[in-house]
Amino acid sequence: QGSRLFHLEDTIVKTAHSEIGGRHFTMMAGPCSVESAEHVMKMAAVAKRGGATVLRGGAFKPRTSPYSFQGLGEDGLRYLRAAADAYDLDVLTEVMDQDHVDMIARYTDIFQIGARNMQNFSLLKAVGKTRIPVMLKRGMSATIDDILNAAEYIAAGGNHQIMITERGIRTFDNQYTRNTLDVGAVPVLQKLTHYPVIVDPSHAAGHTEFVTPEALAGVAVGASGLVVEIHDDPAHAFSDGAQALKPDEYLEMARQAFAIRNTL
Numbered sequence: 080q081g082s083r084l085f086h087l088e089d090t091i092v093k094t095a096h097s098e099i100g101g102r103h104f105t106m107m108a109g110p111c112s113v114e115s116a117e118h119v120m121k122m123a124a125v126a127k128r129g130g131a132t133v134l135r136g137g138a139f140k141p142r143t144s145p146y147s148f149q150g151l152g153e154d155g156l157r158y159l160r161a162a163a164d165a166y167d168l169d170v171l172t173e174v175m176d177q178d179h180v181d182m183i184a185r186y187t188d189i190f191q192i193g194a195r196n197m198q199n200f201s202l203l204k205a206v207g208k209t210r211i212p213v214m215l216k217r218g219m220s221a222t223i224d225d226i227l228n229a230a231e232y233i234a235a236g237g238n239h240q241i242m243i244t245e246r247g248i249r250t251f252d253n254q255y256t257r258n259t260l261d262v263g264a265v266p267v268l269q270k271l272t273h274y275p276v277i278v279d280p281s282h283a284a285g286h287t288e289f290v291t292p293e294a295l296a297g298v299a300v301g302a303s304g305l306v307v308e309i310h311d312d313p314a315h316a317f318s319d320g321a322q323a324l325k326p327d328e329y330l331e332m333a334r335q336a337f338a339i340r341n342t343l
């Protein structure tokens with residue numbers, strides 16, 4: 080179980096290139112969507128330069144509109160895997176459908192369960208049967224107990240390699256930010272659960288100019304890592320361009336994030 084009542088020590092999520100949680104701090108970066116073999120390779124190089132050990136990228140995208148780009152599917156997974164391998168990075172990619180778990184397992188080091196699927200219990204049970212680490216993102220209207228209970232659906236299957244990710248929740252105002260980063264949830268979650276708590280400032284902020292300050296706030300409150308979206312040409316990104324950090328912006332954000340972490 081995820082509660083500190085049953086297990087006091089921090090869970091360390093272990094992958095080929097990362098140890099996540101405890102005294103470790105992990106940078107995860109990459110494009111919102113895998114766009115092409117060449118593009119994701121370029122983004123992997125940038126991610127690595129900023130100190131990331133995990134390359135993110137969506138091949139199956141949970142888009143608000145069915146007419147928006149839905150991802151490259153298995154081809155995207157191949158490109159993502161090749162880019163990660165070229166730079167000794169772990170792959171983090173979203174699984175949206177329980178029928179895709181076995182196929183995506185052949186390519187990824189970490190499953191992402193997106194905010195929209197946080198309470199998709201059959202999907203949670205399906206990844207719980209694997210022994211592949213899972214990054215569970217907080218639903219936009221989920222309480223802290225909701226996400227902790229969702230994590231239990233994964234753990235109940237015997238998979239205890241779980242990360243909890245705060246990515247912003249819905250509050251009154253979505254005019255200036257996309258969601259509201261619940262920074263207070265980070266220490267609360269860390270008190271309640273031994274799973275690593277990660278902050279995603281990109282989907283919280285929704286606009287590039289606010290991503291870095293929200294990222295640094297996440298580090299300051301003690302997050303075990305950051306997951307951020309990067310793009311070299313945000314205006315032409317297939318998804319979430321408005322919140323992508325350009326390579327230089329990402330490198331500077333990462334420098335500051337590691338610096339703040341080192342003072343904690």
Ligand code: PEP
Binds near residue numbers: 111216282
């Ligand atoms: C994503 O990581 O690109 C994504 C869709 O995130 P979320 O599920 O938090 O909206």
Ligand code: MN
Binds near residue numbers: 282318319
């Ligand atoms: Mn995105």
